[in-house]
Amino acid sequence: MKYSYFPGCTLKNKAQDLDHYARISAEALGFELEEISEWQCCGGVYPLGTDEIATKLASVRALNDAKEKGQELVTLCSACHHVIKRVNDDMKNVDDIRTRANNYMALDEPYEGETNVLHYLEVLRDIVGFDELKKKVTNPLKGKKIGAYYGCLLLRPGKIMAFDDPENPKILEDFIRAIGAEPVIYPYRNECCGGYISLKEEEMSKNMCRKIEESASGFGADMLITACPLCMYNLNKNNGGNLPVYYFTELLAEALGLKEEVKEQ
Amino acid sequence: MKTEKNRAELIKEISGVNPLKCMKCGKCSASCPSYNEMDIKPHQFVSYVINEDIESLVNSKSLWKCLSCFACVERCPRDVKPGKLIDAARQIVVRERDNTYLSPDEVPELLDPETPQQLLVSAFRRYRR
């Protein structure tokens, strides 16, 4: 199975390893990520204004590229996923945005939300299947107690993201079980880490991250995983020191016994 | 003309929100992780728009404290979603004025070696036109 793949800015720069882990794991699990040619940055945040068109076009381009290839579009970074999924929803359901965006794009055939957008985790859950994943794990992360940190962007707004129960999600916990570790459920896993606010309001973000980490360690977690590079940055930066934060693809590669391979590259 | 009425209408248009649907339950303020940092609280945004006091809104601290975490959007029982109103007010500021909340000059000192691109990109989107 071949998917169009939108890696996003951070995973192509600061966090290249995380992208490599994702690709090499995908290969091992029997699917291929074909990077979209000439993709542009999604913008990091979804433009909420109903009259914002230009800022949505990068997503539309990626979506249309996948459509033309007849592929589904896979994202890895939570922020990219959030933006692209919501823009796609607009293109499907909001007449005004669809019309105006298509006017800008002047495509041969208008884009009307045909592409299916999947997060990497959704591919693991719905296509590969966590049971299958479990079978392929060669290096189970036994004994590790992992807190899943979801953040905001994957889950909300629940109706559009349709990713998991926005108030009581379980996909990352299922993932953690599949790679042989023990999930720790704690209530702050879907609270905000501060996001972009950490640039100018360091204190705010610090407070938020502290709450998350206290809650997770309180329930017995000895590490966190996340699907968002920015969350990972914020949590790491504001870490009291004893709760490491990993990107989920790194643990995935480790469980599949592929981590060293990437490091060697 | 930039009357308060026009600006209130503009906020409603950009956000797509009908503030009259609000029943003042306060679930937004109860959910907001930035609540304590805000001078105008999330549930109050609605009445500022209804009362057409946009000037106070655009000068509020709250504008720059909203995280766009969508907790209020997810939980609002009345389909009002104050987070969208806040963003629309922010749009009015960054579209109307030159003085945006983040200038490129101040960026270097905010950076550290680990800063992900995503952080800059997102902040620029929210703080500038």
Added chain:
Amino acid sequence: MSIEKNEEFRPKIVAFCCNWCSYAGADLAGSSRMSYSADVKIIRVPCSCRVNPMFILRAFERGADGVIMCGCHPGDCHYTSGNFYARRRMTLLFSMLDYIGVESGRTRVEWVSAAEGAKFSQTMHEFVDKITSLGKNVRLEDLRCRNL
């Protein structure tokens, strides 16, 4: 050569309304003072399924410019299923009229409940606007029937 007087076009519009929902919805529009054009004249029928295609063609024959039928929402019919039959009949009839070249905008079906006075008024507004923009029905009127 035109024998039409050069005055503002006022369409003739016949509205068939079922007694239980739409006629009551029109009553509610009235008691809520939600105005719509006086060009609309309502005929009360017990159910939308009482509307015979003959009635609609007859209206056009006699010079109506538009015909609209209103009934209870599907599933809410006072007679449980009348509007379902009406829906199929009207769909086929309208399709046929469209097929022989009568503008599809001249016919319409709208489901209006007894509580939807606003919807009734809004629908009539839209329909009158539509018919006004289409102009006089010259394709179906039987000229012999004029000024009877």
Added chain:
Amino acid sequence: MQRIGVFVCHCGTNIAATVDVKKVVEMAQHEPGVVHAEDYAYMCSEAGQELIHKAIKEKKLTGLVVCSCSPRMHETTFRNAAEKAGLNPYMVEIANIREHCSWIHKDIGEATEKAVILMRAAIAKVNLDAPLKPGESKVTKRALVIGGGIAGIQTALDIAEAGYPVDIVEKTPSIGGRMSQLDKTFPTLDCSSCILTPKMGEVNAHPLINIYTYSEVESVAGFVGDFTVEIRKKARSVDMDKCTGCGLCQEKCPSKKSLSEFNRGLSTRSAIYTPFAQAVPNVPVIDREACIKFKTGKCGICSKVCQAGAIDYDQTDEIVTEKYGAIVVATGFDMIKLDKYDEYAYSQSKDVITSLELERIMNAAGPTGGHLERLSDGKDPKEIVFIQCVGSRCADDRGKSYCSKICCMYTAKHAMLIRDKYPDTNVTVFYIDVRTPGKNFDEFYRRAVEDYGVNYIKGQVGKVIPQPNGKLLVQGADLLDSKQILKEADMVVLAAAIEPNPDVRKIATMLTASIDTNNFLTEAHAKLRPVESPTAGIFLSGVCQGPKDIPETVSQAGAAAVKAIGLLAKDKLLTNPCTAHSDELMCNGCSQCANVCPYGAITYEDREVNDHGIRERRRIAVVNDALCQGCGACTVTCPSGAMDLQGFSNRQILAEVDAICR
């Protein structure tokens, strides 16, 4: 040719301010058949009706057109007036020049022109009117009540007291409904079962009341006065006549792991069970899903211990067919599922419960023996938080758009009872509005605040956060103090919205009773006929019509009973004469009309006809006047036009079309 009188009503200024009534009268004079036309300030008044009476007599009128308000308002008034003057009431047509004209138009010229056209259409119709005579149908003097909660119980008792036999159909093994699950009732705080149990006993003992528990309505046919209902008596596996209710079977039953429905899943019960101690009838049922005998074939302990020999594993469902004149729906409510509200951690913590669960916990016969405790660890809660409006008043599809009405009061009750019994437990209520309209209701709520020190905070809760130490952190807003509050609680109680019993949609479909988007049954008139369904012979009792507390439910139950009694007291009913009829000379006998008739009113018979001298046997459609409701579906299906509808005939409607398009 008819002799038609036209009467134009001013309706004070309601019509006359926008329609030139004199002009309408003048135009009427020129219409074919019109021999009399006049206007009057209020046609519906005594004096107005007197004018009609006089004109009918003096001018020998054969038809009337009244230009006035909607026929839905006064058609009956004018028909009665005509009848009093000796004119067939179906020779009256109304031109609706108020709701459809004067009230919606401003321009006098335009409104007058339209009024004239509407009048012409009515005249054209009355010209083709024929006198109609209503038929008669019988009334079966027996009522059916669907649902055995307090609403159904009260309705049944009231009807039976008036001397008519009543059957109650209840889905669960016992009557009693939601009220039997409650601990205390507001605003008097009397014990729910203390006031309900005697009523249950009374129903059980009443010679005119027959109770079908563990039964459901299977099908409904017929119409007002003459319904035929099939009732499915589900296999109880226990012989009702033999069982003595000793309870030994339940005690000895080895399968005890099923969740108790009565205790909202907070305790377990045996596979053979009565839902609660005071159940009526006091006869257990076997839950075949849970029963070891049914699952494996081995066991049969209950049968061995039963000295009465009442256990019958071979029992099957039984269908009972009964005739009824009236049907009362009293299907009640349940709480909504909370799976879409997990910000309140209902599925994540055992100490987050619904109000109905709290009722069971507070109840002496409940899962904790009436001791208030945390379900997670059995400890006494010291801080309890109540959250109001969970799923009520929602604009999105997570919850319900309406106010559930009872939550404010029962929460005040709970808060008060807890503070009374456990004075060192603090109670906080997060509310949006406190709604207490009702006798002694606000006083009750104030007592909770003033006498019992319940802490009411105006603001909703955003999230309930389970803590590692087992406590619950409640993050809410205090809108009056402009604070975000973080409160540590031991227990959180959610006032979940109530919704009509989900089965009601199925029942409404069988009854052809209308139902709204929230699944509440619609009343015939929101203000003036609140306990009747628009479908004749169907009455509404209790929460199936809309949220209600117990006193309201009981009074509505009584009102529904009175309406049912009013129907049962009649010996016969007049039927709507506007029915379909087929012309035997034109009917093809093709059966298409029967296919679309929703009432099964059309049958066929082979009949000798004389078609212009040709005598032959033909298959002819015959309409049963008592069954026909006059929708007209058959008339359009009939290709030859043999089928026509009295009062709305093809020629009449065409005449109206012609008059309008003229």
Added chain:
Amino acid sequence: MQEFVKATSQAGASSHLATAGQRESQTRVINRAKELLADGTVARVLGWKAGDLPYNPEPAYFEKEEDFADFVYNGFCGANLSKYMIEASKLEGKTLVCLKPCDTYSFQELMKEHRVDRDKAYIIGVGCKGKLDIEKIKAMGIKGIQSISGAELEDEAETLTIQTIYGEKTCAYKDAMLERCHVCKGKDHMIFDEIIGESKETKDADRFTEVEKIEAMSPEEKFAFFQKELSKCIRCNACRNVCPACSCRKCVFDSNKFDSAQKANVDSFEEKMFHIIRAFHVAGRCTDCGECSRVCPQGIPLHLFNRKFIKDIDELYGEYQAGADLEPRTPLTDYRFEDAEPGIVAERG
């Protein structure tokens, strides 16, 4: 020219053999009919008898042995006999009726509507290889026709040989076929007591092509098209009289119940209303037997109305073939909650 003559003479030779075939098929029907008459199984036979011209056989009853001298069954026997069974059902005893595959749909539809009595019918399913349209032959410039061969049931020849006063002419069988045979429903009889003769599937076109062509026109073009066609209508009622579905004892257009009793046509609307209602009344019941178009003396393609309804019904409510079964509900006496709204007409554009 030389070649042409040669070709025609060859065709003429083979047509001679075919005449024997025709006799054989026709003879089998006749023999069987006589047998059934003789043993009292049937009281009469409904078939076709030769007309005054080689190409205009007409429906007829045969009650006696000698009547069969005129009995024919060949490519010109297009007439659908099922409607005659309405009256035949009222007569004493059984009637033997010859039905082609497509006619059996009409018969079943009439059964469904209780218009014909199955017990009063003995159905011989006659074979069919496509029926001929004399108008098409004439349109090829073939005039003064004296006899035609190749039109017989069992003949596999693809060519018709026509003796005219101007000499022998030929044309391909296919080119002379009725429009409806190009969109044949199939060679199977839906209902029969016995079958005599082979049938051939002749479908080589899609029946909705013409409808789609019209649907694609602008409103003005559509209006002009139907105006042109329908203005030819002389309201002779041939279409109504021949239609097996149009079998009302009294047609609405003759009835005072709708104030619609026939008037002379002055305006084009009259025809439109007539033809729309005619098609509407048979919508969901029309088997697309094509008789209306076949008998129209003005050559109006009346099937275009019926096919439009059939196409809409197929698209909106699921594929439906009237007369294919005996289920009592037709598309217009049935519904589903999720049916399309009438607004779909405007949306489709």
